[in-house]
Amino acid sequence: MTSVNGDPKAFFEFLRETEALQFGAYTLKSGRVSPYFFNSGRFDTGGRLRRLGEYFAGAIHAHAPGASLVFGPAYKGVPLCVAAAMALERRTGAEVGYLFDRKEKKAHGERGGFVGRSPNPGERMVMVDDVITDGKTKLEAVAKLRESFDVSIEALVIAFDRMEVDSTGEDAVQRFQDATGIPVISLMTLAGLEQAMVQTIGSGEGGGVEESAASENSAPPGLEVLEQIRAYRRRYGAQRSTAGMDP
Numbered sequence: 326m327t328s329v330n331g332d333p334k335a336f337f338e339f340l341r342e343t344e345a346l347q348f349g350a351y352t353l354k355s356g357r358v359s360p361y362f363f364n365s366g367r368f369d370t371g372g373r374l375r376r377l378g379e380y381f382a383g384a385i386h387a388h389a390p391g392a393s394l395v396f397g398p399a400y401k402g403v404p405l406c407v408a409a410a411m412a413l414e415r416r417t418g419a420e421v422g423y424l425f426d427r428k429e430k431k432a433h434g435e436r437g438g439f440v441g442r443s444p445n446p447g448e449r450m451v452m453v454d455d456v457i458t459d460g461k462t463k464l465e466a467v468a469k470l471r472e473s474f475d476v477s478i479e480a481l482v483i484a485f486d487r488m489e490v491d492s493t494g495e496d497a498v499q500r501f502q503d504a505t506g507i508p509v510i511s512l513m514t515l516a517g518l519e520q521a522m523v524q525t526i527g528s529g530e531g532g533g534v535e536e537s538a539a540s541e542n543s544a545p546p547g548l549e550v551l552e553q554i555r556a557y558r559r560r561y562g563a564q565r566s567t568a569g570m571d572p
Contacts, residue, residue, distance in 0.1 A: 336513050337521035339376060340485075343367045346518075348546045354458070355492055357561060360553035361518070363485045365401055365455035378408030380512050381482055382416045385409065385451050388510050389479035394422045394442065394450040396478075398466040402454045406441075409453050409482075424450075426469060438469065446475040455484045457509070460497040467505050478507050486511035489561045496563035515558055522551045 340346035344367050351362040368377050385392055395413065397406025403425045410423035422442030444450055450470075457463060463481060470476060481501070486509070490496055498509050513521075526548060 333513060333517040333521040334524045336380065337518060337525070339380075340513070343373050346485075348550050357557075360550060360557055363456060363487070365405075365484060368404070374404055374408040375412070377405070377484070378410075378412035379416075381405065381409035381453055381484075382412035384482050384510050384512060385413055385453075385480070386416055388482075388508070389449065389451045392421075392449045392451045392479050393419065394424060394444050394448055394476075396424045396426075396450055396452045396466070396470065398452070398454060398462050399426050399428050402452070405453045405455065405484075409451075426466060439473070444474045444476045447477060448474075449477050449479050451479050452481040452507075453483070454481070456487065457483055457497045457501060459491055460501040460504075463501055464504060467507065478505075480508050480510050482510045482512070484512050486514040488515040488558065488563050490563050499563065515554070515562070519551065519554060519558075522546055522554070526551065 337346070340363075345364055347362045347364065348360060349362070351359045353359055368374050381395075385395070392413075395406045395410040397403050397409075406423045406425055410421045414421040422444075424439055424441035424444070427438050427440060452463065452466065454463065467478060470478065486498060488498075501507070502509055511517075525546075
């Protein structure tokens with residue numbers, strides 16, 4: 326598991342600006358109460374998607390050079406793969422295709438289980454998505470791609486890695502890598518978030534104790550929130566053997 330963001334504070338500010346990253350008390354699907362929440366649904370304008378696509382393109386260019394096709398699993402991966410393909414084409418000057426899958430195969434018109442440019446034999450592809458929760462959607466997508474095409478999947482690039490174990494105590498990111506042989510690259514990890522918060526607080530931008538949920542989402546998080554995140558990570562954090570992730 327590798328984090329590629331050389332400037333976590335800049336990406337942190339982008340996530341806060343778009344409110345894709347929020348602080349408070351959020352009950353997750355697992356039942357855990359998290360002191361932060363990552364919501365990719367906030368990348369809901371052309372400008373926000375363009376900027377996110379540029380971050381994805383930087384990661385792809387660095388870790389999967391020569392990739393000429395970007396795949397996104399439906400549904401959240403659909404706009405991400407389009408934005409990433411456009412940004413990667415601008416960056417490299419080479420033509421980059423996009424592809425996403427359908428939840429159900431279309432039986433009329435343009436039939437099949439995919440939309441976009443079909444890969445050429447042996448073509449190098451990357452997958453993009455927002456996060457990994459249990460990894461089921463990504464594992465199913467990899468199986469579908471490998472059954473349908475002769476393609477080399479170079480990496481899965483996710484926007485945010487919670488670095489968290491699931492209800493069974495397993496790390497979904499590590500499990501995905503072990504099951505598929507595909508490396509997972511993140512634009513930011515939870516460790517990177519902590520680093521960015523330390524930098525923000527150290528520069529005097531962060532506050533102390535937040536007074537309300539509204540102020541938590543609008544003001545830079547302070548030491549209390551940082552300690553809450555660290556405590557959450559100590560309780561639910563994944564222990565990985567893979568080198569290259571944030572400390």
